[in-house]
Amino acid sequence: MRPARTPWTLHADRLVLRAATFHGTVTVPTAAGARRALKFTVRSLEALDLDLTARRGDAAIRLRTGPTTTSTLQGDSGNGVVTLYVRALSGTITALGGAPLPGQRTVTISPEAVPAWLVPVGPARTITFADATVSPLAQYGGNLSLTRMRWDSRPG
Template sequence: MRGDDLSGVLDRLRWSLARTLALTALPVALFGTPAASTALRSSSGIPTFDAVGTDAPRDRPSAPLGSGPLVLRADKLVLHGSVFHGVVTVQTPAGPERVLKFTARLMDITDLDLTIGGGVRLRARPATTSTIRGKDVLTLYTERLSGSLTSLGGAPLPAVRSVTITPDALPKWLSHPGAPMRTVAFEDVTVSQAGQFGGDLTISGPDLRAADR
């Protein structure tokens, strides 16, 4: 990628991050040289869980949500110190939307492949682990998460580990009201976020381009 092309993509990335994700507190630290990574497929054979009710309490994010989702694909995703806060309703440019609300202290993302608002694609150097870390907790408003569950912070894993989690399909291990703060890990994961707030993203060997390239 030529220097002038990279500069333009970086400008577009900053604009997309600010507008789509409202991540004013999530600066992107880019280290190394551009390098491609391989996007991994999400798991198949997904079980269906009982749907939850259609009513969900309203939640007010720390900044307005953007006009498009953040779609993350990764070989491995680890949420350290995560807490599931249930299904909430947030206001998006398209209207109210029911989403899953999580908080976490730290996120480790192996083979990060990130599409931002349908316009910009950011990928890390293969076999590297990117991190999102903040002074306080990270807040995630998740539309859908699919992948293979590999860790529940020491708790027994369910018999079926391939999962798709949405506001209408919550596995019992996630939705249990007494579930503590814990580290949860997935492999071959795809996550669609309505918004994400807090923390610094550090990524090695970034490759930035238009999402359709």
């Protein structure tokens, strides 16, 4: 496993993790040393109004999609899943695959703060967040589909 060298952050007005399974907190080797991460597998990830920013030194590269468009990261034809290693995931939970919503719906999930409703290797379910921000460490598998994307490269 080799995570990306450049840290990046994804923001979406709505983020849907379809058929998501949480595999717990794991340690991922990186060029900067071992990092703790949350491990998820999903059939697909849908992001409404995707805004992705990657930073390298003093420069930032930003990829955005058109307003009200949905970008999809779909499991590939191999095993049909995408594996995500995440440093943090925050937002407001709007759906938990039919389960009752937690009392505290606005959350930040990290290896140090895993809510009780996120059960390791529990049943796969669709989890939906509003105003979501994800700080991924690595992603494996899947095919990305973007609509009306725009690039912006700038210092700082």
